[in-house]
Amino acid sequence: MDSQELDHSELRSRLYSISSLILPIFILLYVGWRLANKRFIELAEKIPGPPGLPIIGNALELRGTPNEIFENLYSKSEIYPDVARVWAGPRLLVFLTNPADIEIVLSSHDHLDKSAEYDFLRPWLGNGLLVSTGEKWRSHRKIIAPTFHLNVLRSFMERFNRNSKKTLERLAKEGDNEFDIHDYMSEFTVEVLIETVMGVKKENEGRSCFDYAQAVMKLCDIVHLRHTKFYLRPDLVFYSSKYGSEQKSLLSVIHGLTEKVLKVKKAQFENKIQDKHQETAEKEVLKETSESKEGFSYGQASGLKDDLDVEDIGEKKRNAFLESILERAANNDSINDKEVKEQLDTIMFEGHDTTAAASSFFLCMMAAHPDIQQKCYEEIMRVLGDSDRDITFNDILEMKYLERCLMETLRLYPPVPIIARQPKKEFKLASKNLIIPANCTVVIGIIKLHRRADIYPNPEKFDPDNFLPEKSASRHYYSFIPFSAGPRSCVGRKYAMLKLKTILASTLRAFYVKPGYTEEEWKLKADIILKRADGFRIKLEPRKETNAKN
16 A cells, blocks of 8 residues: 555656646747747737637637537627637637728738648648649639630530539439438539530449549548647648548549549540530630620629639630640640649539539528529529520520529528638738738638628528629628639639529429428538538429429
């Protein structure tokens, strides 16, 4: 007994000795860090935010499930409107929700760099457009942006229609069952991306597109887990865990599909094979008007302009994304084969899960608001008539109420709820007399911005009239940014809106979305892409037999 007591006493003594050495070291490091970052800390402490503890700051408030962390931070925006400061250990997070402040960040070339969290996407996307910086980002953006101009996108209408019809056939097989519409929308977006932006016809009806879509969703969960579980951030810990092994397996599925697509397209390119469908579509495009119709905004405020709007009219022939960058790579012009693969992975990711989520939210909103669904249907029938003809580009421009409903869905449920930047320089806020220090992490809360009562009266209500032209014109340009804005806005913004309107008009034309869960019953899932935790469950009823089949 005496021996055990002695052992315990000796252990306590050693622990005390170790702690007496470690604690002063931590204190010295902390004091040294504060002295070395004096201005950074002085500026940070002037920003309103919850009180924190020495050294760890507000880290204890960042514990829990991803949903709990999201809800906790969202609630802080009610206490600290416009701007809030949170310390995650020595790391400063500044949350912005005022459109004037957000404009300063997103419109400036001094604040183009993404935050460190985007690095967790590099095993997947490499140095693609989403995560790259500096001259590489500028040169690649200049190559890629023109491939998403309207005179390219118009030529995709035949493929949008064809793949929409395939999706309607699959939906018809559900009968009167309640099912998750996201699975169908996800597979649709992958197939359309391959056939349009990539320019590769999908010859078989295997499970590769569905498997890719499922792998993307699972990988997003893992990446987001690294954002919220700090112990998984070090690569050594992550790749030793089950999540690291699962990520490798998922990447083999994801990269397997993009490598297959790239191989097929390179063979076509080298053999100078011209897609006859694309060639016919391009000739039809030149017959159509090049003017945009009033009220069609392509997913952002009409007053905002970016590189997608430059020279986006006229008859200048442009190639679609993959063909264009392969041509550049063949000529050793600003991009090599490895970078082509990285950009392909990036466009597949950005163009898939975001639009799948947006279309799924839209159809759930139609179920929750049958009166609004009826107005959409009446507009679709007024534009298309009682026929089964394909939807044209000009038809899309005429569907202004459908457009407003889609925009309102993107307001309430933006597919990317937050984005983050790491400013290189200090900058002064427009809304308050505060200076934001360089090298902090600026988090732009898009979902909170879109629900500000001072911008959108009754902000929780689904009201398509929020996007009547006169109401949109009265708001700050940066009050609605579902595709981000400024130099780093989403290059696929116009593509996404055309694709979404085509599949959604096709679905409402063929099916009545039965009333189901109210919005109050929904449970949101905080992730890289905003989803419903309870699934996008709906029921469909065919409006008439021919529309569901043809």
